[in-house]
Amino acid sequence: MKRFNLKKAVPYLFLSPYMVFFIVFGMVPLVLCIVISFTKWDYASPMEWYGLNNFKLLFGAIGSGKVSKDFWQAVLHTLLFVVVETPILIIIPLLLATLIARCKAVRSFSMGFFYFPTILSITTVCILWNFLLDTNSGIINHLLGDTVPWLTQMPYAWMSIFFMSTWWGVGGNMILYVAAIVNVPQELIEASKIDGAGAFKRFFIIILPSIKTTLIYTIITTTIGSFNMLGQAQVLTAGGPNNGTRTAMMIIYDTAFGGSNNFGRACAMALVFGAIMLAFTIASYRIQVRNAED
């Protein structure tokens, strides 16, 4: 009989607490989601085998085409948010971090100032901005001396969501960048100064390569976060006007937990959208890693 080798088992024991949670809250729901996507189920009634019909509905192969149209429209809205908001949430925090990281006098205050909105819940932030952006009595229009329909007309509704999301999310990444920039060896920076490198050159040649790991991490987490955007559209614009800001997460949530609790269809949507998200994230990761290796 083979003896139990404690030494070999130690890594697995270290991993086991995480694995328990990962299996219970990650893998089991994923498997259930796959199974449910092949059914018609409203949770209360008995589960009914539905074959590929939920997926066919999503791709417009059966039905009126409304499910397909609504779903892909929502996916496009989400992609719009990802494509616009992710770079904003990378570039602005990076610039801010670069400005304040080496300036001890303002660093703590600035970090607190920009990080503060991040600690607020999205509901609180949306309610606050709802007042600020109100067309007829909001402070922003009062200052502008105009009646811009920030929340009720396109493209203003999207502009409001982008602006609010930036205000809310800029601090989180900035803190990470500040920490990374502070850790860039001072000798490197001094040496580059002696060699005559200006601020721009120092940023692109010294700082940016030195914080690439942090950069890759924030790009991936921000991309995933943007894909999961729900609260902003749900509370600030309720997906309107005319479903113009309805995102994939919203339609999945509404399908699962709206009036008729169509869990099967919602699971199919979640799987298709998950696949899109995965493909996007892997592509983004590969590009970043390749750049980092270069």
Next chain:
Amino acid sequence: MKKMNKILSVLLGFTTLLCVALVGCSGEEEPVGEKSSGNGFTVIRFWNGFTGKDGETMDRIVANFNEEMGEQYNMKVYVDKIPWDTLFTKITTTSSNLKAAPHIVAMSASRISNMQSRGILKELDGVEEYLGVSAQDYITAAWNGGVLSNGKRYGFPLDVHPTAMYYNKDLISEEEIPATWAQFTEICKAKTKDGVYGWAVPSMYSVTKDIFLNMLYTSGGRVFDSNDKAIFNSSVAVEKLTNIYDYIHGETPVSPKDVGAGGDFTLFTQGKSVFYFDGPWLINTFGLFDNPESNIGVAPCPDSIGDGQTNFAGSHQFTLMSNTVTNDNIKNLCYVFMKYVSEHSYDWALGGQVPALKSIHESENYKSLAALKPFTEMAYKATLGEIGYKYWYEGYLNVGVAVSNACSKISSPKDALDTGVRDFNDWLEDELL
């Protein structure tokens, strides 16, 4: 080093077991629906979505019930307040978990049909005989709101909540209060000047759809016909939505454009609009019970209480859950509680609701609540819509989108309503696949 490894391994193993135990165990629950051997009373779990002042009022009524009736019936009612948005999700997802599921749920009458069709609700068989109540004791709309097209009762009436017209007394005199929509339009036109509007019409997912339905029903229109066909793009519907559209985009607008969610309330409280439409719960927000001399008054919606007129309203009903109310003992205890709340619904009126039980309205205390009078008058003439139809609620949501699109000038009133009906029919086609 080996010793260290051993200690670490033991610690990690223990952590793993602890995690598994934590995941596997559920928290200690009150005994639900059966006699607790420790306490000797039957626990009834009551869920509702009353999270404002009405929630505080309901908590007080339940506490009084437990104190006055708990010992006699050997029961105790526990309340869980869950926001309406998530209440229906939780009812559905806990329906198979007997430890967590409620016995009684207060819900809008408009959701009963859908919930019943999925087997979530229990029929309230024999409730009238057991409690000794009948149709003439309750406001008709509320009483009928609990009965489905199969003739069976699934909801017991708690209240009716019409949408009435609040007005700013600094901007309009009592004599000028309009009784018809034609008068309303004229007075709004006259009052719209110097930065003040007649009515700030909210354009996004708001009370405007209820005002539209008020106009529609009182003009003889409907959302669904008797064969459950969506007809909210009828000519009368187009005419009524055009009236609302003209308030914002007509030749003589009485409303600012692009009033967002809550924007109408803000303008009204700032004294920049004469009228504001909302339910009776706003009475407490405006403090009208405590301050009758307030500069805010309330009147019935135009064209809603006259002969042959009606108005669109909602109604909260008590419902029983089929999975937890499994025997007559529990069912009868639920009935006792429902009747107690109904009979003590003067307190409920103080929470900003119109009780469904008519005898409450006869008491001097109730009559002294002047701000509730317009709502009460409207409740007696109210209709809840075609709520017996399983997909009423989805139809109602489509009406909301159509009204919103017209008010935002995304489509003309006719196009918005036509699209709304088409979207509903498409949705239904996919739902029935």
